[in-house]
Amino acid sequence: MRVQRKVAMALTSVVAIGALSACGSTTTSTGNTPVASGPKQLQIFSWWTGVASSKALGSLVKVFNQKYPSIKVINEAVAGGAGSNAKAVLASRMEANNPPGTFQVHAGGGTLLSWINAGDMAPLNSLYQQQGWYHDFPKSLLNMLTVKGNIYAVPVDMQRSNVLWYNPTIFKKYNLTPPTTFSQFFADAKVLQSHNITPLAVANHGNWETTLLYSDVLLGTLGPTQYENLLTGKAGTSWTSPGVVEATKTFLKMMQYANTDYSALHWQQADQLVAQGHAAMNVMGDWAQGYFTTALHLTPGTGFGWAPTPGSQGTFAMVSDVFGLPSKLKHKTATLDFLKVLGSKAGQDTFNPLKGTFSPRLDANTSLYDAYSRSAMASFKKDKLVLVIGQGGANPGFTQAFENDMVTLLSSKNATAFTTAVASAAQSNPL
Amino acid sequence: MAQEVLPTKIPKAPRALKRRPKTWDSRMPWLTLLPSIVLLGVFVYGFIGWSGYVSLTNWNSFIPTLTWAGLKNYVTVLTSFRFQSDLRNIFYFTLLFIVGVLVVGLILALLIDQKIRAESLFRSIFIFPMAISFVVTGVIWSWLLNPTTGVNLILKAFGITGPQWFLSTRFVPPFHLGQINIGVPIALLAVVLAAVWQMSGFSMAVYLGGLRAIPDELKEAARMDGASAWRTFWSIIFPNLKGTTATIVVVEAAASLKVFGLIYAMTGAGQDFSTDMPNLNMFQTTFSGDAFAQGAAIAILILILMAAFTVPYVLSVLRGER
Numbered sequence: 001m002r003v004q005r006k007v008a009m010a011l012t013s014v015v016a017i018g019a020l021s022a023c024g025s026t027t028t029s030t031g032n033t034p035v036a037s038g039p040k041q042l043q044i045f046s047w048w049t050g051v052a053s054s055k056a057l058g059s060l061v062k063v064f065n066q067k068y069p070s071i072k073v074i075n076e077a078v079a080g081g082a083g084s085n086a087k088a089v090l091a092s093r094m095e096a097n098n099p100p101g102t103f104q105v106h107a108g109g110g111t112l113l114s115w116i117n118a119g120d121m122a123p124l125n126s127l128y129q130q131q132g133w134y135h136d137f138p139k140s141l142l143n144m145l146t147v148k149g150n151i152y153a154v155p156v157d158m159q160r161s162n163v164l165w166y167n168p169t170i171f172k173k174y175n176l177t178p179p180t181t182f183s184q185f186f187a188d189a190k191v192l193q194s195h196n197i198t199p200l201a202v203a204n205h206g207n208w209e210t211t212l213l214y215s216d217v218l219l220g221t222l223g224p225t226q227y228e229n230l231l232t233g234k235a236g237t238s239w240t241s242p243g244v245v246e247a248t249k250t251f252l253k254m255m256q257y258a259n260t261d262y263s264a265l266h267w268q269q270a271d272q273l274v275a276q277g278h279a280a281m282n283v284m285g286d287w288a289q290g291y292f293t294t295a296l297h298l299t300p301g302t303g304f305g306w307a308p309t310p311g312s313q314g315t316f317a318m319v320s321d322v323f324g325l326p327s328k329l330k331h332k333t334a335t336l337d338f339l340k341v342l343g344s345k346a347g348q349d350t351f352n353p354l355k356g357t358f359s360p361r362l363d364a365n366t367s368l369y370d371a372y373s374r375s376a377m378a379s380f381k382k383d384k385l386v387l388v389i390g391q392g393g394a395n396p397g398f399t400q401a402f403e404n405d406m407v408t409l410l411s412s413k414n415a416t417a418f419t420t421a422v423a424s425a426a427q428s429n430p431l
Numbered sequence: 432m433a434q435e436v437l438p439t440k441i442p443k444a445p446r447a448l449k450r451r452p453k454t455w456d457s458r459m460p461w462l463t464l465l466p467s468i469v470l471l472g473v474f475v476y477g478f479i480g481w482s483g484y485v486s487l488t489n490w491n492s493f494i495p496t497l498t499w500a501g502l503k504n505y506v507t508v509l510t511s512f513r514f515q516s517d518l519r520n521i522f523y524f525t526l527l528f529i530v531g532v533l534v535v536g537l538i539l540a541l542l543i544d545q546k547i548r549a550e551s552l553f554r555s556i557f558i559f560p561m562a563i564s565f566v567v568t569g570v571i572w573s574w575l576l577n578p579t580t581g582v583n584l585i586l587k588a589f590g591i592t593g594p595q596w597f598l599s600t601r602f603v604p605p606f607h608l609g610q611i612n613i614g615v616p617i618a619l620l621a622v623v624l625a626a627v628w629q630m631s632g633f634s635m636a637v638y639l640g641g642l643r644a645i646p647d648e649l650k651e652a653a654r655m656d657g658a659s660a661w662r663t664f665w666s667i668i669f670p671n672l673k674g675t676t677a678t679i680v681v682v683e684a685a686a687s688l689k690v691f692g693l694i695y696a697m698t699g700a701g702q703d704f705s706t707d708m709p710n711l712n713m714f715q716t717t718f719s720g721d722a723f724a725q726g727a728a729i730a731i732l733i734l735i736l737m738a739a740f741t742v743p744y745v746l747s748v749l750r751g752e753r
Contacts, residue, residue: 088718091493111513114493114721207699263702264577264598397491400720404513412705 041072042334045100047086049079056355062339099326106392107320122327123150138387153322154343157357161285162317168305178307189257199257203270203280215388220311221247223279239423248415290356300371316383319391401425486727504728516704525687531627536634558632569696572625597621616705641675684740
């Protein structure tokens with residue numbers, strides 16, 4: 001009987017440990033107990049917890065505190081899930097009328113538009129006027145932050161998501177050039193395959209990576225104008241149109257040239273395949289270049305090469321972190337002061353080189369960046385800007401449904417069933 | 432039976448107790464229970480009720496639209512390919528996971544019960560995985576079972592082509608019901624493997640307790656009667672572990688229906704939703720898709736599933752107490 005009691009005690013302690021660790025995980029993900037931003041403090045909410053991004057945020061806060069030393073900044077970053085955990089925490093705080101001073105969100109018709117439509121964001125027109133920002137940023141970028149004439153957020157960085165990364169050594173060895181069209185892509189892919197090199201490295205552990213690839217194929221097939229009309233739900237566009245079906249078939253054909261274990265890989269691992277010469281190409285946002293240069297110590301141009309994805313020359317598919325002013329915030333001054341620094345040339349020139357992104361300001365100092373970023377900045381200034389599916393570009397309900405349909409497409413390979421499903425998702429989640 | 436009749440013969444005593452004037456002594460239990468009852472009522476049952484209400488509304492964006500939607504969200508969820516796949520997965524996962532945990536746990540417990548040396552050391556080793564978070568387990572096993580980098584490299588060294596593990600798209604047997612394939616997803620077996628590794632220490636501990644509770648006299652008697660070890664196990668030991676087994680089944684079933692961290696870290700929804708679970712679906716529907724009402728509908732469906740396992744158990748325990 002004594003033994004039994006011992007076992008029972010051991011069990012109880014194990015259960016207690018389990019309960020504790022469960023609590024531990026919830027408390028660490030929610031962070032400190034939220035305190036509404038008072039007049040002398042400012043909560044900045046983001047998912048910038050990585051080494052580079054938290055360092056960049058820290059330096060921006062330093063610039064801010066030099067100008068406004070009396071305001072105490074509280075970093076309310078929530079780690080994990082590429083921002084999905086942060087989004088969950090933010091949603092519950094907004095729901096409880098306890099918004100942070102300001103928060104990170106992606107520009108576009110996704111979460112940002114949802115918050116605007118819900119009446120949770122305050123317009124920043126007078127701040128833009130006062131700071132002269134209407135002329136400092138490209139008009140098409142500001143349009144993506146504007147609803148019915150009111151602008152709701154300040155962009156702090158810029159990333160490109162229609163980039164084809166390639167291994168220059170392999171391309172030189174087999175006399176290939178980075179493909180500018182899909183037929184060139186498939187011609188290159190055949191050559192690479194005959195030499196036992198995986199033509200296209202794909203990752204999909206997070207279930208968003210293939211959606212990004214699909215977005216770029218769709219953009220390259222339809223061209224920017226039709227693509228944009230489709231993504232913004234313009235009348236007369238349809239997800240079952242022949243162009244979308246064709247793009248879907250091209251996408252499926254590209255997947256035939258991909259590594260088979262893509263659903264086990266994170267995007268970094270796919271880029272590693274390219275860097276190490278096991279695969280030749282990868283389509284990923286230009287956060288990949290930070291991975292190439294800092295984690296793998298490669299030199300832009302010789303260690304890794306880049307080009308716009310096939311058919312998307314002259315278009316810049318953008319992902320931009322923006323910050324706004326929650327309308328339910330009691331003390332707005334600290335947030336407005338922070339946004340002034342966030343949108344300023346000094347603030348952005350400090351923040352972006354550390355973060356591995358570039359400043360979307362037209363007068364950004366290009367000498368602070370490496371070869372890749374300089375070329376991206378040049379494209380950004382002259383190219384047409386569009387959004388992507390995922391990365392906060394489109395209606396969250398639509399994006400979720402799209403990613404679910406993508407899972408089915410990857411195994412069923414049925415293009416028409418996919419476009420029908422996506423069309424019905426677009427109908428129940430208006431873009 | 433005869434014993435149970437006894438108290439009815441002296442019915443006056445309990446009645447006399449009841450008539451006793453209310454004192455601190457009789458109120459004290461209720462007062463001490465009150466805080467927990469209030470907290471449970473608000474934070475568990477109140478929120479369950481709120482989720483149930485939300486699931487019947489049109490709140491499927493950041494704008495809290497609490498207009499009546501009837502069962503619309505339930506229809507959307509139940510007809511979706513993803514949720515139907517989830518039901519298949521949770522069924523097979525729970526079944527295989529529980530069988531795995533029972534078998535492995537029982538074997539370990541029997542081995543440890545052989546009066547071996549360093550018993551407590553082995554006990555600790557076997558129970559240790561339970562102290563690890565499911566997320567850590569998920570990450571480790573996703574490395575181990577990655578077909579291009581994990582244990583398959585060892586198998587390759589012996590000239591064996593390893594299985595695809597959690598990347599397999601096979602269903603055994605392949606059998607379609609409506610839009611989904613209701614065979615066992617092979618990819619799910621890799622997840623079951625990781626889960627059994629983590630949780631069989633628990634069943635071992637419970638079984639060990641059960642084994643130690645069987646009086647030695649019973650085993651002694653069986654041996655005197657000339658029963659083999661095998662026979663002793665099936666006729667004496669196993670029947671005596673019924674209650675223990677039921678406890679493990681209920682606890683592990685509840686754990687299995689709640690599985691989230693393991694899937695989130697290890698495989699995600701998987702190819703063709705072969706490793707997706709209702710909880711992961713609920714999280715993504717609610718917080719990636721901002722479809723709060725649909726997420727709430729999934730939550731209520733999970734609650735019903737859980738209740739199907741736990742309510743009969745609780746009822747039988749209550750009946751046993753009476």
